[in-house]
Each structure stands twice: as C-alpha cells, then as structure tokens.
Amino acid sequence: MSHNVKEVDALVVGGGFGGIRLVNLLQNKLGFKNVVAVEKGSALGGTWYWNQYPGAQTDTESWVYRFSDDRDPPKWNTRYLQAKDLQEQILDTAKKTDVFRDYIFDNEVVSAHYNAASNRWDIATDKGLHFSATYFLTALGILTNPNIPKIPGIDSFKGLSFHSARWPKDLDVTGKRVAVIGTGPSGSQITAAIHHLVKQITVFQQRAQYIVPINDRPVSDEEKKEIYKTYDGIWNTVFNSLFAMGFVESNKSALEATEAERQEVYERIWNKGGGFRFFFETFNDIATNIEANETAAAFVRSKIAQIVKDPKVTKLLQPKGPYGGRPLCTQGYYESFNEPNVSLVDISENTIAKITPTGLELKDGQAFEFDIIVYATGFDGVDGAYHNIDIVGRNGLKLTEAWKDGANALYGVSVAEFPNFYTVTGPGGPFANMLPSIELQGNFIIQLIEEANKRGSKTVEADAEAQAKWDEKVQAISKATVFDKVKSWIQNDNVDGKQKRSAFFLAGLQNYRATLGEEADAKYPSFVFAK
Numbered sequence: 001m002s003h004n005v006k007e008v009d010a011l012v013v014g015g016g017f018g019g020i021r022l023v024n025l026l027q028n029k030l031g032f033k034n035v036v037a038v039e040k041g042s043a044l045g046g047t048w049y050w051n052q053y054p055g056a057q058t059d060t061e062s063w064v065y066r067f068s069d070d071r072d073p074p075k076w077n078t079r080y081l082q083a084k085d086l087q088e089q090i091l092d093t094a095k096k097t098d099v100f101r102d103y104i105f106d107n108e109v110v111s112a113h114y115n116a117a118s119n120r121w122d123i124a125t126d127k128g129l130h131f132s133a134t135y136f137l138t139a140l141g142i143l144t145n146p147n148i149p150k151i152p153g154i155d156s157f158k159g160l161s162f163h164s165a166r167w168p169k170d171l172d173v174t175g176k177r178v179a180v181i182g183t184g185p186s187g188s189q190i191t192a193a194i195h196h197l198v199k200q201i202t203v204f205q206q207r208a209q210y211i212v213p214i215n216d217r218p219v220s221d222e223e224k225k226e227i228y229k230t231y232d233g234i235w236n237t238v239f240n241s242l243f244a245m246g247f248v249e250s251n252k253s254a255l256e257a258t259e260a261e262r263q264e265v266y267e268r269i270w271n272k273g274g275g276f277r278f279f280f281e282t283f284n285d286i287a288t289n290i291e292a293n294e295t296a297a298a299f300v301r302s303k304i305a306q307i308v309k310d311p312k313v314t315k316l317l318q319p320k321g322p323y324g325g326r327p328l329c330t331q332g333y334y335e336s337f338n339e340p341n342v343s344l345v346d347i348s349e350n351t352i353a354k355i356t357p358t359g360l361e362l363k364d365g366q367a368f369e370f371d372i373i374v375y376a377t378g379f380d381g382v383d384g385a386y387h388n389i390d391i392v393g394r395n396g397l398k399l400t401e402a403w404k405d406g407a408n409a410l411y412g413v414s415v416a417e418f419p420n421f422y423t424v425t426g427p428g429g430p431f432a433n434m435l436p437s438i439e440l441q442g443n444f445i446i447q448l449i450e451e452a453n454k455r456g457s458k459t460v461e462a463d464a465e466a467q468a469k470w471d472e473k474v475q476a477i478s479k480a481t482v483f484d485k486v487k488s489w490i491q492n493d494n495v496d497g498k499q500k501r502s503a504f505f506l507a508g509l510q511n512y513r514a515t516l517g518e519e520a521d522a523k524y525p526s527f528v529f530a531k
C-alpha cells in the first residue's frame with residue numbers, strides 16, 4: 001500500500017447532524033480509535049452550513065430539534081432555530097461528544113471503491129487525500145444538490161445570481177431589485193425576510209403552495225423549565241408518533257367533525273403555527289383522504305383571501321390541487337403581497353423563456369430587469385447527493401447503476417452489493433423529524449456492526465430480496481397517501497429526468513422504529529453477514 005493512504009476503521013462523509021452522530025457512535029459506543037470524517041464545506045453545519053439565506057430556519061420546535069440524549073440546559077431562546085443558531089448547535093454537540101477533532105474540511109469525497117481482496121473501502125477526496133477504511137458511512141443530507149433550472153441564457157446575466165443554498169455571505173440587498181424564482185420554503189422565507197429591505201421584489205410562481213404561519217416567538221425561562229420537567233414525556237411522544245415533532249397527533253377524522261368543529265380546530269392550529277402541526281395535529285386523515293385533505297386546503301385558501309388585499313393576487317396565490325408534500329410554514333408570506341414593492345408573476349403557463357444580461361424574459365415577451373436573481377428552485381433531493389461520489393461496490397457495480405431504476409436502501413441505511421457501506425437518511429428512510437430519524441438509523445447501524453463482530457463476519461450488507469421488498473413497501477405506502485398526488489422532491493418528480501417514486505417511508509417514525517426493532521429481535525434476517 002502506498003505511503004500516502006491512511007488506514008482508518010471508518011470514514012464518515014458529512015458535517016451535519018447525521019455525520020456528527022455517526023462519528024460519536026463509532027467512537028464512543030463502538031470504541032473505534034481511528035475514525036475520520038470528511039466535509040466539503042469549511043465548517044460543520046451540513047444543510048445549515050449551506051442554507052444561510054435570510055429567513056432560513058427550521059420548523060421543528062427547538063426542544064426536539066436536537067438529540068434526545070442531549071439534556072444540557074438549552075441555549076435557545078426561541079421556538080425555532082435560525083440557520084446560524086443551528087450551525088452553532090451542531091458545533092457545540094460535536095465538541096461535547098469529542099468528534100470535532102476528527103473532521104477534515106474543504107475536502108469532497110469523490111470516489112469510494114470497495115476492494116474485495118482486502119474487504120476495505122478505498123476512498124479519495126478532490127484534494128488528493130486517500131484512505132482505506134473498513135467502514136464507509138455517508139451522511140450526505142437529503143437536500144444537498146441545488147437544482148437550478150436549465151433556462152436559456154442563464155450565464156448571460158450581468159447582475160448577481162445564485163441558488164438559495166449559496167446565498168453570498170454578507171450580501172446587502174438594501175435598495176436592490178430582486179427576482180425570487182420559486183415559492184417553496186426557501187423562496188417564501190426569503191421573500192418574507194427581505195421585502196422590507198429591497199427596492200422591488202418580484203416572485204415568480206410556477207405553482208401556488210399551501211403555507212401556514214410558523215409563529216416563531218421567544219420561549220420564556222418558565223416555559224423552558226416546564227418543557228424540561230416533562231422532557232422524557234416529550235421524547236416519548238416523539239418516538240411514538242408518526243412525524244416525531246413532539247406533539248400528540250390527532251386521532252380524529254376531519255370528515256367526522258362538523259363544519260364548525262373543523263373551523264375551530266383549523267383556526268386554533270393556524271394561530272398556534274407550524275406546518276406539521278396544521279397537517280397532523282388537526283385531523284388524522286389530511287394526508288390520506290382526499291376529501292379530508294380538501295377541508296384543510298379550503299381553509300388555507302380562505303385565509304389567503306382574508307390576508308391578501310388584491311383579489312387578482314389572491315387568486316394566483318390560492319393553490320388548486322391537493323394539499324400535500326412537505327407542509328410549509330412561513331411567517332408573513334401572504335402579507336408580503338400587500339406591500340407596494342412586492343409583486344407576483346404567474347409562470348405556470350407563461351414560463352421564463354430566457355435569462356437576459358439585465359434580467360429575464362417570459363414566453364410572451366414580457367421583460368423584467370433585476371440586480372439580483374435568486375434561484376429558490378429546490379434540490380435534487382435524497383439520492384441526488386450520491387451522484388457526486390463515484391461509489392463502486394462488489395464486482396465493479398456502481399451505486400448509480402444499482403439505483404438506475406430507482407434509488408433505495410434497506411431501511412434507508414444499507415444497499416445490497418455494497419458491503420460495510422452505511423447511509424444515514426438514505427433513500428427509503430423515514431419521513432419525520434430528522435434528528436430522531438438520524439438517532440434511530442445511527443443506533444441501528446451500530447447494532448449491525450456489533451452483530452457482525454459477534455458473529456466474526458467481515459462484512460454486512462442488505463439482502464437483495466429484502467431490499468426489493470422494502471422498496472415495494474415504501475412505494476405502496478406512498479401510493480396510499482396524498483403525497484403521491486403532489487409534485488415534490490419527496491416524490492422525486494421535481495427534477496427533470498428523475499423517475500417519480502417516493503424517496504421516503506411515509507408510514508411514520510413509530511412504525512419505522514417498530515420495523516427496526518423486529519429486525520433486531522429476529523437477528524437481522526434481512527441482512528447478509530459474510531465471513
């Protein structure tokens with residue numbers, strides 16, 4: 001072996017919550033002495049390192065957007081955390097668990113090849129670092145690769161243009177003419193956060209979305225004390241609920257309630273704020289029954305009509321199809337359109353024909369001039385990030401080839417023909433609060449490694465048949481939900497050329513956790529342990 005190859009027990013890719021959790025478990029639970037972690041960015045943070053646009057924040061409440069075993073007194077003072085606070089939280093957690101020192105920054109892992117002769121992974125970074133690792137683990141994030149539409153003339157723009165996840169540090173938008181393309185969480189948060197600073201903001205909307213208020217607010221010391229008094233109970237709710245957000249999900253059908261009851265419930269949760277609360281704390285069938293779904297959709301449409309003054313704009317902002325995909329929440333988004341410097345352009349049919357040196361032009365020839373164009377156009381989600389690395393398993397099989405008919409990992413963590421390769425938040429994992437999902441997946445991976453050690457097995461990987469069955473289950477569950485009927489990155493149909501299929505197990509964290517438990521109790525029948 002050449003002298004510049006470093007031998008390690010495990011190599012972890014990613015400096016977000018998933019990466020730091022894996023390093024912590026490998027080191028502190030398994031006792032690995034020699035773990036290395038590689039991160040493309042210059043600091044920890046993952047999603048929260050890259051997404052630093054104005055208004056970037058989580059919509060999971062602060063007390064459950066952390067690991068359940070992190071019981072230190074909270075440093076947060078608000079109901080939700082901003083991107084910068086989250087970056088600090090990740091650094092803090094990494095330091096506390098002593099994983100910070102294992103990180104190598106500004107290096108992108110570009111290839112990872114399984115070497116059958118040595119049972120090891122040969123891994124290289126773009127800066128020429130080489131490793132040989134027994135375990136190769138990825139925590140690449142689910143929203144990593146920006147999706148920028150291929151609009152003609154896109155490189156001709158003379159102003160400043162960038163994807164929302166690449167917002168220039170310290171950019172001053174004061175007095176600028178800004179175009180925001182995209183009305184998902186990123187586009188709506190940016191619009192609401194900067195409209196009072198800019199000269200003019202024009203929002204280009206391809207499809208109207210259902211957006212409820214987030215209602216961020218300070219959390220008093222008394223309230224924090226109360227939360228921490230019942231903290232075990234809150235975490236119990238997290239791990240025994242579908243979406244793991246720390247609130248009790250409704251067990252009542254929207255269709256069983258009277259119209260008056262429905263209005264009362266929707267109004268109350270609308271005021272409380274939070275997309276997941278509006279979707280799952282109100283009634284139990286908004287995500288699964290199209291009629292129930294319409295009652296929630298109609299309520300949001302009526303709110304838009306109450307908030308937005310111009311009837312023409314109201315009509316454009318009111319979504320037409322089912323209410324689904326990731327439930328959105330942004331404070332003051334609809335209110336923005338009452339401001340004289342905010343305008344909405346419907347591009348559902350009259351699409352953007354080209355980007356020009358000074359702005360953009362629509363299909364009908366209408367031209368606009370801007371200083372800044374923000375592409376808040378989303379991501380090639382979940383498996384998208386795996387295309388950045390040349391991952392090659394047994395017999396020269398490339399991961400992209402193994403996934404050519406659709407990306408899937410058994411329980412979102414393991415792929416047949418890729419021994420000792422583990423993914424956190426890989427395709428086929430649970431759709432729920434990311435932190436508890438990462439915890440469950442991390443623990444399960446550790447259990448698999450422990451089991452392999454106990455059996456004297458050199459490698460572990462998903463059984464191909466079990467993986468295919470899991471994929472079938474993931475897709476079948478998705479088909480029974482409203483999510484299947486709404487275009488989004490969750491269904492992989494937001495990016496041209498991607499095959500529509502669910503990227504997630506949509507039956508909830510509680511059921512996902514039960515599945516992992518059954519698998520462990522049965523001594524891992526869905527995995528191949530090789531000597």
Ligand code: NA7
Pocket residue numbers: 143149150164181182183184185186187204205206207326347376377378379487489494
């Ligand atoms: P999203 O939610 O995928 O939203 C992307 C937005 O960009 C959405 O409104 C898209 O319209 C729009 N879009 C995409 N392509 C185009 C083109 N070619 N032209 C015009 N508009 C386009 O991404 P976000 O970054 O906002 O949020 C991602 C996740 O981050 C979110 O789910 C949370 O988990 C946090 P469409 O609706 O597809 O018609």
